[in-house]
Amino acid sequence: MKKALLIVILTVVAFGILNAETKLKMELWNRWTYQTIDGEVTKNEMALKRGYLRLEPKFGNNIKGRFNVDFFSDDDALDGVGLKLKYAYLDFSNILPIKDSKITVGLMKTYFGTIYDWTYQTIDKDPSDKYKFVSSTDYGFGITGYLPNGFGSYALAAYNGEGYKKTAGDINKDLNFVANLRVTPIAGVTVGGSYMMKTKKDSEIADSLGTMIDNPDREEYSMIASVGKFAFGPFSLLAQYLMKDKNKPNVDDYEKVNTTAMSFLPVFKVNNNFDILARYDIYDPDMETDDDGYNTIVAGFNYHIMRDAKNNPKLFVQTNYQMKQYEADDSDDVSELMVQLRWIFSETINKGK
């Protein structure tokens, strides 16, 4: 099903590029990382940590596509380089009798927490991505839209559940479901929440005689993200609390694992080109186990060298100092200094076609 869906979308996108207004966009992240553990230099690396090529064909005003290939070249990747298909979806607007809503089909965003609109103000990933709560994109379909008068947004979606990376071992026949709501009652104050039901492995497998039996490896997850955003003048604060319950329903004495993460991201915008920021994350992979988690403290700044006419970033430098502090006494803190140059360029072809 995944392959068939992908082929259909790629065909439509390829046709679209030739015949429709299409936005081409490329973004590259050149990063220097200097890491030390207990005073020892453990990494001193320059790499293309991420780059992507994005095509957004517009088939009239009601159908829009996005096709995105991610590539990277660094020491962690197999053979030093990597390539992944990140997005391949179509948006259908004005189909439902709900104002400002759309239907999305394909390899699409996961509408959980803040992963779907994370802009990497710090170099690090969104918390639900970093702590492996969800994959940032997955194959599925969903309805998204905006509440009237700018009061917020919503999303309801169903996904395969395997994400877009190496997931063959997790494949099953069950869909995952997510519901997401964000409300901005007054400008600058946003609260939101997401709920996701996720499974790994089929609930039944065939034994050596071909009889279907309960699969002891079956995993069921229930995940919640609570989001608070506050923005007043040049100050903003993003706070997020994530919770994940893991259960193995076919294992009688299995004790649920409860994972939590908290993240705080204050930003002070000195001017349109310079932001000072910090981030503090607390991660506990198992609430019942002591000394298994870690905290991360980040301090840094973003300096925008160039922006486009709509004030979108075109060229900017991000500098982050990051310290990872383990709860366990026998684990050493990890310090990282990262300097990243991000550059973005885009062009629209076949304008108005």
Place this chain on the structure above:
Amino acid sequence: MKKIVILLTLFALIAVPVLAKKGNKITIAGSTTVLPIAQATAEVFMNNNPEINISVRGGGSSVGIAAIMAGTVDIGNASRHIKAKELASAREQGINPYENIVANDGIVIVIHKDNNVKDLTLEQVKDIYTGKISNWKEVGGPAMPIVVISRDVSSGTFEVFNKIVLNNAKCIDGALMLASNNAVVSTIATTPGAIGYAGLGYLNETVNAVKINGIMPSKATIQSLQYPIARTLHMYTNGAPRGLAKRYIDFILSAEGQKIVEEQGFISVE
């Protein structure tokens, strides 16, 4: 304690210049349709208030709204309403876009001066722009292929035309997409089979305007909303206008300001 004092001092050094009140300057950007209103009113307003400086630039409605969202201007001009996505994003960022209607405008369907077609229906205009009608003889005109001229898709004029006339249908391949109202009018003036659209303020004697559904675009028919392709023109501020921006917008909405609006070829707000 010493650390706290140092931190507070550093914070004050950074924050005070940021939060400090700007000088007597108003910055404006956005819609090319609203641009002549902004320029003409700014000129008179600055003459009346020499201590105030107003900087006006175009860029298009999307640029005006983006600039308000980014806080880089005091006023963002737009010839369309803010979109749901823009509004939700702005409010999340602590920006409360406030729509100030400063003028009315009609989008006039314009043809070459020698073309004898006087009247089209909204449906016929849509059929021309979607390619169903390709010769003037199909709408009672001369046997001559129709040259379709449109605005670039980022313009507010296009968005309004697209919504009211095209009903989001796809414009014909091969249509000329021009970057300004002036470019549309001047191209039609030199292209016998051409049809295009532009704000009422850009209409001049080098081209002909056609009636739509039997109604001629005029001040009266636009203000009364009888004319089918009418719109409001906006200046967005972050929240209800305050300070200098309020003084300037109040001036535009005054009798003197609305006279300037009309001199620029637009329709005053009642």
